[in-house]
Amino acid sequence: MRKCHEFIESYSVSVFCSTLRLIMNFESCVGVAIWRYCSLALVCIVFCSQALAEGFPSVVKKIKPSIVGVGTYLPTRRPPAKLLGTGFVVGSGQRIITNNHVIDKNLDHDKRERLVVFSRADDGKTKLLTTRILSKDVGNDIAVLGIAEKLPALTLSRSAMAEEGEEVAFTGFPIGAVLGLYPVTHRGIISSLTPIAIPAPSSGSLNAQKIARLRNPTLVYQLDAIAYPGNSGSPLYDVRNAEVIGVLNMVHVKSTKEDVLSKPSAISYAVPIKHAVKLVDKVK
Numbered sequence: 001m002r003k004c005h006e007f008i009e010s011y012s013v014s015v016f017c018s019t020l021r022l023i024m025n026f027e028s029c030v031g032v033a034i035w036r037y038c039s040l041a042l043v044c045i046v047f048c049s050q051a052l053a054e055g056f057p058s059v060v061k062k063i064k065p066s067i068v069g070v071g072t073y074l075p076t077r078r079p080p081a082k083l084l085g086t087g088f089v090v091g092s093g094q095r096i097i098t099n100n101h102v103i104d105k106n107l108d109h110d111k112r113e114r115l116v117v118f119s120r121a122d123d124g125k126t127k128l129l130t131t132r133i134l135s136k137d138v139g140n141d142i143a144v145l146g147i148a149e150k151l152p153a154l155t156l157s158r159s160a161m162a163e164e165g166e167e168v169a170f171t172g173f174p175i176g177a178v179l180g181l182y183p184v185t186h187r188g189i190i191s192s193l194t195p196i197a198i199p200a201p202s203s204g205s206l207n208a209q210k211i212a213r214l215r216n217p218t219l220v221y222q223l224d225a226i227a228y229p230g231n232s233g234s235p236l237y238d239v240r241n242a243e244v245i246g247v248l249n250m251v252h253v254k255s256t257k258e259d260v261l262s263k264p265s266a267i268s269y270a271v272p273i274k275h276a277v278k279l280v281d282k283v284k
Helices: 002-026 028-066 208-215 252-257 274-282
Strands: 067-073 081-090 095-099 114-120 126-130 132-137 142-146 167-172 184-195 219-223 235-238 244-248 268-272
Touching: 028 067, 028 081, 028 167, 028 184, 028 235, 067 095, 081 114, 081 244, 095 244, 095 274, 132 274, 142 274, 167 219, 167 244, 219 244, 268 274
Parallel strands: none
Antiparallel strands: 067 081, 067 114, 081 095, 095 142, 114 126, 132 142, 167 184, 167 235, 184 219, 219 268, 235 244, 244 268
C-alpha cells in the first residue's frame, strides 16, 4: 500500500511537470509565468503541511511553562502541600487565572496555612510561591491571583465566542499531584455552545440560584474531550495559536447542568475567557 501511494505521488508530480513544460513550449512568456506561480504554490503546500504537522507540539511547549498548580501549604500537615486545582499565568506574568471554587477554602491561619502556587522551574524542581486573591467573579466561578515572581504568560483571546467545531486543547493537572507536577494536555473540539442553566422539570427542583440563571442564561463551551477534577482552572486554548479562549470548569458548571442526572457525565465544560478578561483588566 505504501509503495502504491509513493508511485501515485511520483506519477502525479511527473504529469504535473510534463504539463507545465508543454505550456512553456507552447507560449514561452505565459508558460514561464505559470511555471513560477505553480512552483511557488507547490513550495507553499509543502511548507504548510510541515507547519501543520509540527504546529501543535510547538503550541504545547509554549503553553506548559505558564501552567501552575493552585493549592495550600500547611507546615504541620503531611504532606504540607496540597494541590487543589490548576491555574495559568497571564498579563505581566504576575497574574494567575483559576476557578473560584479552587481557592474558596477556609484556611487555618492559626496554623499558618496559606494559599500557594506551584510552578516547575527550568531545572525541573517545584517552586512554591505565596499568592493572594486579587479579584473574583463568583457567578462565573473565576478568580485572579497575584504573585511576586514573574512567570511566562499566555495570551488571552479578545475575539468573540469561539464556534462549534473548532479544535481546542487544555493543559493542567487532571489527577492533582499524584504523579508529580507534570502538566497533561487533552485535545478535542467545541461540541456545543450551551447555556449553563437548563429548564427544571418542576417548580420543586428550582432554587433562587437556578431561577437567576434561567432568567439570564450564560453560554459555556461544551467539549468532547474528557477532563477531571484537577483540570478545574486549566486554560482552554486554540490549537493553532495558543490563544486562551476559556477556563475549564469541572464543578460549578457541571453542578448546574447535570444536577438532574443520578450519575454525572464525562462531558467537560469551559467558561468563556471574556469573563476572566474583565477581572484581569480590573487589577492591572
